[in-house]
Amino acid sequence: xxxxxxxxxxxxxxxxxxxxxxxxxxxxxxxxxxxxxxxxxxxxxxxxxxxxxxxxxxxxxxxxxxxxxxxxxxxxxxxxxxxxxxxxxxxxxxxxxxxxxxxxxxxxxxxxxxx
Amino acid sequence: xxxxxxxxxxxxxxxxxxxxxxxxxxxxxxxxxxxxxxxxxxxxxxxxxxxxxxxxxxxxxxxxxxxxxxxxxxxxxxxxxxxxxxxxxxxxxxxxxxxxxxxxxxxxxxxxx
Numbered sequence: 632x633x634x635x636x637x638x639x640x641x642x643x644x645x646x647x648x649x650x651x652x653x654x655x656x657x658x659x660x661x662x663x664x665x666x667x668x669x670x671x672x673x674x675x676x677x678x679x680x681x682x683x684x685x686x687x688x689x690x691x692x693x694x695x696x697x698x699x700x701x702x703x704x705x706x707x708x709x710x711x712x713x714x715x716x717x718x719x720x721x722x723x724x725x726x727x728x729x730x731x732x733x734x735x736x737x738x739x740x741x742x743x744x745x746x
Numbered sequence: 747x748x749x750x751x752x753x754x755x756x757x758x759x760x761x762x763x764x765x766x767x768x769x770x771x772x773x774x775x776x777x778x779x780x781x782x783x784x785x786x787x788x789x790x791x792x793x794x795x796x797x798x799x800x801x802x803x804x805x806x807x808x809x810x811x812x813x814x815x816x817x818x819x820x821x822x823x824x825x826x827x828x829x830x831x832x833x834x835x836x837x838x839x840x841x842x843x844x845x846x847x848x849x850x851x852x853x854x855x856x857x858x859x
């Protein structure tokens with residue numbers, strides 16, 4: 632069975648500071664990993680994903696994440712936070728098995744950016 | 747390109763009234779379809795998913811049901827709403843194979859009063 636743990640339900644940073652949102656997963660087979668962002672009263676938008684290949688993945692809005700198999704982690708980072716980054720972020724895991732694969736989501740991390 | 751439409755955006759319904767939320771996908775065929783609910787502070791809860799017309803899997807027993815009358819149409823229903831049905835409902839689709847993740851609709855904010 633697969634699962635996702637997001638450490639910290641709420642992260643607060645200052646504008647211009649490093650953003651680090653943590654995600655650890657468990658999967659019995661090689662995973663597909665995703666980060667989504669949700670702004671208030673909107674649907675979830677895909678930020679980036681890891682399927683195969685390069686373990687450092689770059690996404691939209693300056694975010695990136697690194698797949699570390701040995702640590703079973705897929706932490707999301709951004710060098711310099713912007714006010715517009717304030718949102719909720721969800722990590723998710725799946726795997727390439729069957730034709731009806733399902734994503735397992737973490738509980739989300741609310742990012743607050745202080746001026 | 748593929749698009750997903752979900753409506754209405756907001757809905758206020760009295761307790762005991764029926765519910766019908768609709769989701770349609772364009773630009774693809776035979777998508778996997780999903781209904782999620784977000785209640786305040788409770789993350790994303792998968793309610794139903796479907797891999798084909800008339801094929802519905804329920805993840806959580808509750809006051810809701812889902813139907814897929816056409817390939818790219820997914821409907822969430824209730825005969826009698828409860829206060830606890832309030833929340834933010836999200837529809838999503840994915841291709842039949844892994845690696846692309848989900849594409850979400852814009853959501854419906856349901857308030858049961």
